[in-house]
Amino acid sequence: MAHESGSHHPSIPALEGRFGEAVQFHETTAGDQVSVVVDAARIREILEWLKTEPSQHYEFLSDLTAVDFGGGRPLQVVYQLWSLAHRRSLRVKAELPLDALEIDSVEPLWKTADWLEREVYDLFGIEFRGHPDLRRILMPEAYAEGHPLRKDFPLRGRFSRAEQTRRALRQDVEDFYIPLEMELGREPQLVNLSSGDSEAASADAPSED
Amino acid sequence: MGLNDDRALPGGGRSARSGGLFGAGGPTFLTTKVDFVVNWARRNSLWPMPFGTACCAIEMMAAAASNFDIARFGMERMSFSPRQADVLICAGRVPYKLAPVLRRIWDQMPQPKWAISMGACASSGGVFDTYAMVQGIDTIIPVDVYIPGCPPRPEALIYGLMMIQEKVRQETLADHAVNRAEDPRAVARPRAGDAEVKGLTGPFGNSTRQNRIAGLVQSDRVDRPDDRLP
Amino acid sequence: MATKTVEFTVGRSPEMGSQGGIAYAPLHPVDLPEPDLGSEHMLINIGPQHPATHGVLRLVCELDGETVLKVIPHIGYLHTGFEKLGEYRSWNQVVPLTDRMDYLAPLIYNCAYVMSVEKLMGIEVTERCKVVRVIMMELDRIFGHLLWLGTTAIDVGAFTPFLYAFQQREKIYTLHEALTGARITTSATRVGGMMADLPDGWAEAVRDFANGLPATLDEINNLLTTNGIHLGRTQDIGVISGEDAINYGFTGPNLRASGVPYDVRKDRPYYDYETYDFDVPVGEIGDCYDRYLVRMEEMVQSLRILHQALDRLPGGPINVQDPRISLPSKTDCMNDMESMIHHFKLITEGIRAPVGDSWFSVEASKGELGMYVVSDGGTKPVRWRVRPPSFVNLSVIPKLAEGHLMSDLIMINASLDIVLGEIDR
Numbered sequence: 001m002a003h004e005s006g007s008h009h010p011s012i013p014a015l016e017g018r019f020g021e022a023v024q025f026h027e028t029t030a031g032d033q034v035s036v037v038v039d040a041a042r043i044r045e046i047l048e049w050l051k052t053e054p055s056q057h058y059e060f061l062s063d064l065t066a067v068d069f070g071g072g073r074p075l076q077v078v079y080q081l082w083s084l085a086h087r088r089s090l091r092v093k094a095e096l097p098l099d100a101l102e103i104d105s106v107e108p109l110w111k112t113a114d115w116l117e118r119e120v121y122d123l124f125g126i127e128f129r130g131h132p133d134l135r136r137i138l139m140p141e142a143y144a145e146g147h148p149l150r151k152d153f154p155l156r157g158r159f160s161r162a163e164q165t166r167r168a169l170r171q172d173v174e175d176f177y178i179p180l181e182m183e184l185g186r187e188p189q190l191v192n193l194s195s196g197d198s199e200a201a202s203a204d205a206p207s208e209d
Numbered sequence: 210m211g212l213n214d215d216r217a218l219p220g221g222g223r224s225a226r227s228g229g230l231f232g233a234g235g236p237t238f239l240t241t242k243v244d245f246v247v248n249w250a251r252r253n254s255l256w257p258m259p260f261g262t263a264c265c266a267i268e269m270m271a272a273a274a275s276n277f278d279i280a281r282f283g284m285e286r287m288s289f290s291p292r293q294a295d296v297l298i299c300a301g302r303v304p305y306k307l308a309p310v311l312r313r314i315w316d317q318m319p320q321p322k323w324a325i326s327m328g329a330c331a332s333s334g335g336v337f338d339t340y341a342m343v344q345g346i347d348t349i350i351p352v353d354v355y356i357p358g359c360p361p362r363p364e365a366l367i368y369g370l371m372m373i374q375e376k377v378r379q380e381t382l383a384d385h386a387v388n389r390a391e392d393p394r395a396v397a398r399p400r401a402g403d404a405e406v407k408g409l410t411g412p413f414g415n416s417t418r419q420n421r422i423a424g425l426v427q428s429d430r431v432d433r434p435d436d437r438l439p
Numbered sequence: 440m441a442t443k444t445v446e447f448t449v450g451r452s453p454e455m456g457s458q459g460g461i462a463y464a465p466l467h468p469v470d471l472p473e474p475d476l477g478s479e480h481m482l483i484n485i486g487p488q489h490p491a492t493h494g495v496l497r498l499v500c501e502l503d504g505e506t507v508l509k510v511i512p513h514i515g516y517l518h519t520g521f522e523k524l525g526e527y528r529s530w531n532q533v534v535p536l537t538d539r540m541d542y543l544a545p546l547i548y549n550c551a552y553v554m555s556v557e558k559l560m561g562i563e564v565t566e567r568c569k570v571v572r573v574i575m576m577e578l579d580r581i582f583g584h585l586l587w588l589g590t591t592a593i594d595v596g597a598f599t600p601f602l603y604a605f606q607q608r609e610k611i612y613t614l615h616e617a618l619t620g621a622r623i624t625t626s627a628t629r630v631g632g633m634m635a636d637l638p639d640g641w642a643e644a645v646r647d648f649a650n651g652l653p654a655t656l657d658e659i660n661n662l663l664t665t666n667g668i669h670l671g672r673t674q675d676i677g678v679i680s681g682e683d684a685i686n687y688g689f690t691g692p693n694l695r696a697s698g699v700p701y702d703v704r705k706d707r708p709y710y711d712y713e714t715y716d717f718d719v720p721v722g723e724i725g726d727c728y729d730r731y732l733v734r735m736e737e738m739v740q741s742l743r744i745l746h747q748a749l750d751r752l753p754g755g756p757i758n759v760q761d762p763r764i765s766l767p768s769k770t771d772c773m774n775d776m777e778s779m780i781h782h783f784k785l786i787t788e789g790i791r792a793p794v795g796d797s798w799f800s801v802e803a804s805k806g807e808l809g810m811y812v813v814s815d816g817g818t819k820p821v822r823w824r825v826r827p828p829s830f831v832n833l834s835v836i837p838k839l840a841e842g843h844l845m846s847d848l849i850m851i852n853a854s855l856d857i858v859l860g861e862i863d864r
Contacts, residue, residue: 029559029795029796029797030558030559030561030795030796030797030798031558031561033558033796033797033798035796059685059686060685060688060701061688062688062798062800062807062809062826063798063809063811063824063826065811065822065824065826067796067813067821067822067824068822069813069815069821070821078796078811080798080809080811080826084685084699084701084706087706087707089707089798091796091798110686110688111683111686111687111688111834111835111838112686112687112688112831112834114834115830115831115834116831119830123522136515137514137515138514138515138518138863138864139306139341139515139518140305140306140515145340148340148341148520148523149522149523149822153340153523154340155338155339155340155520155523155524155527156338156339156340157339157340157341161344161348164305164340165305165308165343165348165349167305168305168306168308168309168343169308169309169312169349171309176513177499178511180511181482181499181511184480184482184501184509259490260488261494262494262495262516262517262859263494263517263539263542263859263860264539264542264623264624264860266494267542267543267586267623268622268623270586270590270605271605271608271609271612274601274602274605274606274608274609275602275605275606276605276606276609287490289489289490301517302517302519304515304516304517304518304519304863306515306516306518307487307495307516307517310487310488310495310516314488336524336535336536336539337519337520337524338524339519339520339523339524340520340523341518341519341520342519342520359621359624360542360622360623360624362622
């Protein structure tokens, strides 16, 4: 598409000059929004440069998400950057083939990415290398049906409603705690503050409500 | 109208058994008077347990605020502790991740207890027929009153609470076992038989049918013997 | 073209605490030397059903006595699958989903979504529509902040502001209802305009509300701003520096309380926000009290915008006339075949957006709300992504709460102004 018109964005020539081949493609959509598709293997390096290089200085990661176009096409990881100093935005995308859903985590650069990457991992199944605590965030840890936002995932889930209900109700209390918490809570007594349930606290140990 | 006249019973003559003044099993002069007093006390001091999750919870807060003020019905004491509550108001969407929490809170409430399903999402899943959502909390807990709306207005919530009051008024201690049944299979099953429900909803193939037919039969309370940590 | 950000620092007057006869004694319980009781750490689970978590948030805390050592938030207890569901709905059918996400300020979400789609389709809405949407968004900013104010006041033990705030909220409910027929789930916008034009007398009703609100704000101000208990519970609690706040992705009042004057309305103006005269309040320290002050001031600034928008409300059509999205008139449909077919296709298939993607962010009451839509040229989004402000804001809570007391954790959580419907989506 508008392969040329993106060039007026000052970051595009700078990126191309600095990273050369790693900058694969850039386009302008929705009038004035510039996206640049870069090599997924070098995403961390590129974003770090965009964040720290004074002429770029995209210090604000607005959003991190992924897009599945379906039909076996590669998944896109999308980074929305915003420079507070220059008042510019840039969208950086990296494409991941379905058989290699792995990309470097940018959590060391932006703490924002912590939860956003966990969400992408949860809903798309993309692994983020170097993420300190990569586990599901929205779905239960034991969710067995897959990654909901993938196009091959049916809207109502893979299991029947009855099976989903049964699985939900069958959960054990321990399923509600991550290993770290189990480790912390193992020795001392667990107390549950939920709903002021003090009476149950001693007898019931931790309840999930 | 004699004492044993079924039409005089609060339940509208549900029980055909006759008991006389001190008869065993059926309603008697004594039990109906006790029923009256007990029901009067119960229905005018219902303590709601607000299980608010989403939009409906905001309307529930509006109902508690000054313009609507459910204190007028003896319900201003929002009991955030399930152990000290009578009415569970499930206001909002209930995803599967929250389902065991809802069930557990219901289990923690002492008898007698009632449940209100407030809003379309709690009653049927609403517009959210997705992988994450429980399609109606009556597959998890028995529900007494369903309040339609997305979200229902505070007046609707108050009306629902008044329907609970009316339900309490008509209860009799003689039917304790039925009124206090907790298995959603027994209580929340639609009045119509499975065949009728199927006939009504089948052509549309909607998820309500999936649930009513398939979900209820199998959503028995599961045994959780290992519910506590070592 | 960005305007110069006008900012001023919310005041922390030195005499605070002397008013009202309550002396403010700063509480520094964390610094007190604690006797060594040989106690073990305790793991406490709060939520998901807990009145102080503002929804179904669940926090697992490791405590040493009453001091919070570690907070592990668990979310997803309200995960509804909005983004998945959006992929199965046509462009306009997504609108009703947006207001069920942030039910505290639904109109902002309605607007943000259609603005993103309009951006993708290259539609410029009419002047009247722009001003109406500004009115709606500012109205709902007040709507959201009032609820935050009421519930947060309850968390620090003050019940009265809740009642005052809800009285004003009821007035906005009525305005919503007059505009859309619903109190919360408004679904007021459509791609290219609005569901309907303003009802008669609505603008005057908004002005009445805007005239009446300052009195309530003053009352709440008197109750909280210099209240010794409130100061003790909020000052120097949950401090975050501006630099950290940016790194953690804070936006909205939370970021501005840390002294960073980033406001999408000023930095990336949409709908002629650069022509409205308003200030962006910023805090100094970035504690709970600054977040409170910033939000209080924001309501006042929103009122200023409301008045200006009402003054300039132009006449003319509210919806654009664009054959891609607008239905032909009923008369045309009955008279010529092309209009009939056009009508039929728009109704049965829905509108089509061109191939591409579009990101649009607005300043919601919680922070920067981004809507990212991807289209493959069809009648449904390939991907509809919401950049949830309170999701990102909440992720900071482990850092903010560390070292504070358990009761301060409740205040910190409240001061972030979260809404679980949008965090979990």
